[in-house]
Amino acid sequence: MTHTILLALAALIVVLTIASIFGWLPTFRIVPDDTHFDFTQFRRISFPISAVLSICAITLFFTHGLNFGIDFKGGTLMEVQTKSGPADIATMRTTLSNLGLGEVQLQQFGAPDNVLLRVAEQPGGDEAQQAAVQKVRGALGSNVEYRRVEVVGPRVSGELLAYGMLGLILAIVGILIYLWFRFEWQFALGAMVANVHDIVLTIGFMSISQVDFDLTSIAALLTILGYSLNDTVVIYDRIRELLRRYKKMPMPQLLNESINQTLSRSIITHLTVTLALLALLVFGGNAIHSFTAVMMFGVVLVGTYTSIFIAAPVLIYLGVGNHREDAAPLNAAKPAKKKSTEAAKADTTAKA
Amino acid sequence: MLYFTRWKALAIVATALLVCLCAVPNFFPEATVKTWPKWAQRHLVLGLDLQGGSHILLEVDAKSVKKDKLDQVRDETRRALRDARIGYTGLAIRGDAVEVRVKEPDLEKALAKLKELSQPLSGILGSTGARSVEISDAGGGLIRMNVPQAAISDRIRQSVDQSIQIVERRVNELGTVEPLIQRQGLDRILVQVPGLQDPTRLKEILGKTAKMDFRMVDPSVSPEQAAQGRAPPDDEVLMSAQEPKVPYVIKKEVLVSGADLTDAQPGFDQRTGEPIVSFKFNTSGARKFADATLKNVGTPFAIILDNEVISAPVIREPITGGSGQISGGFTVQQANDLAILLRAGALPAPLTIIEERTVGPGLGQDSIEKGERAAYVGSVLVIVFMLLTYRLFGVFANIAVAINVAMIFGVLSLLNATLTLPGIAGIVLTVGIAVDSNVLIYERIREELRAGRTAISAIDAGFKRALATILDSNITTFIAAAVLFYIGTGPVRGFAVTLGIGIITTVFTAFEVTRLIVAAWVRWKRPQTVPI
Numbered sequence: 047m048t049h050t051i052l053l054a055l056a057a058l059i060v061v062l063t064i065a066s067i068f069g070w071l072p073t074f075r076i077v078p079d080d081t082h083f084d085f086t087q088f089r090r091i092s093f094p095i096s097a098v099l100s101i102c103a104i105t106l107f108f109t110h111g112l113n114f115g116i117d118f119k120g121g122t123l124m125e126v127q128t129k130s131g132p133a134d135i136a137t138m139r140t141t142l143s144n145l146g147l148g149e150v151q152l153q154q155f156g157a158p159d160n161v162l163l164r165v166a167e168q169p170g171g172d173e174a175q176q177a178a179v180q181k182v183r184g185a186l187g188s189n190v191e192y193r194r195v196e197v198v199g200p201r202v203s204g205e206l207l208a209y210g211m212l213g214l215i216l217a218i219v220g221i222l223i224y225l226w227f228r229f230e231w232q233f234a235l236g237a238m239v240a241n242v243h244d245i246v247l248t249i250g251f252m253s254i255s256q257v258d259f260d261l262t263s264i265a266a267l268l269t270i271l272g273y274s275l276n277d278t279v280v281i282y283d284r285i286r287e288l289l290r291r292y293k294k295m296p297m298p299q300l301l302n303e304s305i306n307q308t309l310s311r312s313i314i315t316h317l318t319v320t321l322a323l324l325a326l327l328v329f330g331g332n333a334i335h336s337f338t339a340v341m342m343f344g345v346v347l348v349g350t351y352t353s354i355f356i357a358a359p360v361l362i363y364l365g366v367g368n369h370r371e372d373a374a375p376l377n378a379a380k381p382a383k384k385k386s387t388e389a390a391k392a393d394t395t396a397k398a
Numbered sequence: 399m400l401y402f403t404r405w406k407a408l409a410i411v412a413t414a415l416l417v418c419l420c421a422v423p424n425f426f427p428e429a430t431v432k433t434w435p436k437w438a439q440r441h442l443v444l445g446l447d448l449q450g451g452s453h454i455l456l457e458v459d460a461k462s463v464k465k466d467k468l469d470q471v472r473d474e475t476r477r478a479l480r481d482a483r484i485g486y487t488g489l490a491i492r493g494d495a496v497e498v499r500v501k502e503p504d505l506e507k508a509l510a511k512l513k514e515l516s517q518p519l520s521g522i523l524g525s526t527g528a529r530s531v532e533i534s535d536a537g538g539g540l541i542r543m544n545v546p547q548a549a550i551s552d553r554i555r556q557s558v559d560q561s562i563q564i565v566e567r568r569v570n571e572l573g574t575v576e577p578l579i580q581r582q583g584l585d586r587i588l589v590q591v592p593g594l595q596d597p598t599r600l601k602e603i604l605g606k607t608a609k610m611d612f613r614m615v616d617p618s619v620s621p622e623q624a625a626q627g628r629a630p631p632d633d634e635v636l637m638s639a640q641e642p643k644v645p646y647v648i649k650k651e652v653l654v655s656g657a658d659l660t661d662a663q664p665g666f667d668q669r670t671g672e673p674i675v676s677f678k679f680n681t682s683g684a685r686k687f688a689d690a691t692l693k694n695v696g697t698p699f700a701i702i703l704d705n706e707v708i709s710a711p712v713i714r715e716p717i718t719g720g721s722g723q724i725s726g727g728f729t730v731q732q733a734n735d736l737a738i739l740l741r742a743g744a745l746p747a748p749l750t751i752i753e754e755r756t757v758g759p760g761l762g763q764d765s766i767e768k769g770e771r772a773a774y775v776g777s778v779l780v781i782v783f784m785l786l787t788y789r790l791f792g793v794f795a796n797i798a799v800a801i802n803v804a805m806i807f808g809v810l811s812l813l814n815a816t817l818t819l820p821g822i823a824g825i826v827l828t829v830g831i832a833v834d835s836n837v838l839i840y841e842r843i844r845e846e847l848r849a850g851r852t853a854i855s856a857i858d859a860g861f862k863r864a865l866a867t868i869l870d871s872n873i874t875t876f877i878a879a880a881v882l883f884y885i886g887t888g889p890v891r892g893f894a895v896t897l898g899i900g901i902i903t904t905v906f907t908a909f910e911v912t913r914l915i916v917a918a919w920v921r922w923k924r925p926q927t928v929p930i
Contacts, residue, residue, distance in 0.1 A: 195755070217881040322826050330772040
């Protein structure tokens with residue numbers, strides 16, 4: 047069965063490849079060649095929307111919190127498969143709740159005979175966690191197959207959390223420093239605003255969907271960060287190029303040009319990444335489901351939006367390109383620092 | 399941009415080919431690969447989440463190490479003062495220090511004697527100036543011997559070194575395939591055992607200190623009396639290992655310790671058929687055991703493992719042969735495990751399991767299948783999309799992506815890297831992101847064409863202008879991957895590895911390989927228009 051599908055797909059690729067080589071396929075433009083959408087004007091809508099969404103996300107974070115997985119919270123997670131027919135979760139719950147291990151969460155996980163169970167961290171240090179596992183194993187007996195057992199003690203979970211947070215901060219700082227070297231400081235700052243926006247919204251998503259927040263979530267967050275920046279950097283690159291080329295073009299127009307010129311690329315890349323993630327989400331199985339779901343949200347819904355509607359327009363407020371008449375764009379960073387008041391003044395004129 | 403010297407073209411093709419070839423061993427069964435020369439054997443290792451197995455993180459019990467160290471200082475102090483015939487009172491452990499009181503006239507002599515106990519600690523870079531014991535005169539004849547943190551850390555480090563060897567012996571005795579045992583940080587040991595169905599037995603074997611002693615039972619006091627506090631100071635009450643728990647009054651003096659064992663084998667008692675463990679002592683152990691049994695015929699002695707009494711048989715006759723057997727109502731497996739523990743030796747300090755991650759073989763197989771399917775579907779979707787969007791140039795991009803993926807596997811094999819499920823996700827994602835570099839170049843070519851350039855000059859400009867963007871955008875993602883590699887463990891680290899390697903191969907294939915293909919096409923066709 048799988049083989050037939052694979053063969054069919056291979057045949058499809060071969061046919062399309064041959065058609066491409068002989069030029070039988072029609073030209074295809076996702077974005078029309080002369081697109082001139084006024085993206086920077088749109089900031090009057092996109093900035094308030096993002097602000098509201100960010101506030102919502104932060105509120106959610108404080109009211110609902112994140113569903114910390116065992117990596118960060120400690121405790122035990124088991125994935126078991128019943129050997130005879132679908133799992134009877136109710137009976138299992140009664141059996142396990144009588145063990146005196148506090149709350150035991152059970153949930154069907156994928157197939158009907160697959161159950162995910164979580165035991166909260168037991169008081170009494172590392173040995174107590176292992177004792178809890180033994181109790182659960184004893185209670186479930188040999189009717190189930192243990193597909194996965196993860197036990198994280200209190201000290202390890204604390205360290206993993208600290209490491210995860212440290213990693214996020216390190217990544218942001220590292221990327222900022224790189225951007226600062228490659229661009230002007232305003233660009234680095236703009237990218238950071240976009241970064242924080244991505245992370246805040248994604249955390250809001252994790253809070254509302256209550257997916258496990260664990261090490262893989264940090265991996266997903268970092269990937270989102272890298273990907274969103276990738277998008278941002280492409281647009282920034284174009285802005286830098288146009289700044290050198292058009293010394294007198296007003297900033298909003300210049301930003302618009304930059305976004306429009308890179309729009310086709312943004313959308314095509316966006317689609318290829320979406321296709322890859324979609325495959326992972328649909329066929330990748332339960333083990334990486336929350337990982338891909340978070341990534342899907344961050345990359346597909348947030349990342350590209352941020353680059354176009356936040357990262358680029360925010361440069362107007364940061365005073366990029368206000369001194370092009372009197373300084374070469376590459377060296378603009380130094381005078382811009384000194385004349386921050388002037389930059390603020392120019393900002394108001396740019397708005398008007 | 400479209401001109402390649404012959405050498406450069408050759409170098410690019412050779413690099414791509416060589417790296418791709420590194421992936422070849424993965425397509426042959428392991429047995430076949432083993433017969434190849436050593437340099438050709440490098441291949442991908444499947445992570446524990448794919449092949450199933452256990453990841454167990456152990457920590458040396460720092461409290462116990464500290465207590466041992468303090469006990470040792472106290473015992474050495476007692477011996478030193480006795481040898482020097484110095485009267486003392488109040489020898490005891492208080493907090494992080496051992497304290498002892500001597501009479502004023504003896505103070506100088508005692509201090510000099512005790513100073514001999516203190517040795518300089520050597521760090522990695524030679525002497526650190528710290529000493530194993532800091533001896534101070536607390537006034538009024540009170541001597542305080544402080545054990546500094548450095549000395550305890552030093553002891554923990556030694557403890558971990560010894561424990562690693564013992565853990566290695568124990569795990570190897572279980573007949574596991576390619577276990578990984580390595581130190582992590584100051585006080586931790588990571589044990590990874592692939593392909594283990596049930597880690598319960600492994601955990602039991604790792605969790606035991608296996609400190610075995612042969613001591614006498616004190617028949618003069620009953621356990622009930624001892625429990626009421628009427629036990630002589632040289633005795634202690636220990637419980638039996640077997641259920642139901644029975645108390646025994648045992649003398650503190652150790653006749654023979656497990657360190658004197660040379661061999662231990664599981665077997666069966668010839669008369670009762672019960673599983674037993676037979677053991678052999680070394681010469682000194684045999685002599686000590688013979689002396690002790692000679693003196694105590696008719697009284698019971700106890701075999702003690704980790705402060706539990708395994709059995710307490712009565713000595714019927716002196717045992718002079720240096721060998722014996724333990725029967726403690728074992729099951730066959732318990733007898734096997736005890737023999738393994740005794741052969742491997744006792745741990746210098748107890749190990750605690752602080753993290754465990756076990757994946758059963760069923761889930762591992764599932765994950766491989768699902769990961770593969772997602773990878774195929776994802777790749778096909780991206781390939782078809784690229785063909786529809788860029789036609790002939792889509793074909794070029796797809797060739798580049800195929801080479802890219804082959805190169806990722808090549809580099810992973812070369813590094814003997816571990817492939818995990820998130821790692822597979824990383825590769826699928828790389829396919830999605832890899833074409834981005836091609837997209838950047840192609841979109842640039844389209845723009846240059848619109849700006850009115852001729853075909854060849856547009857292609858040339860497209861590559862030239864896209865390079866900086868490709869580098870900038872990939873380096874930022876690479877920084878994220880590097881951080882992830884640094885903070886992550888296990889599957890997450892696998893993801894970081896594939897993502898990071900994917901970025902490097904992507905830059906190479908998109909920029910060099912695609913450019914070479916396009917250059918060849920330009921030379922061959924001399925196109926007036928670009929079908930893009």
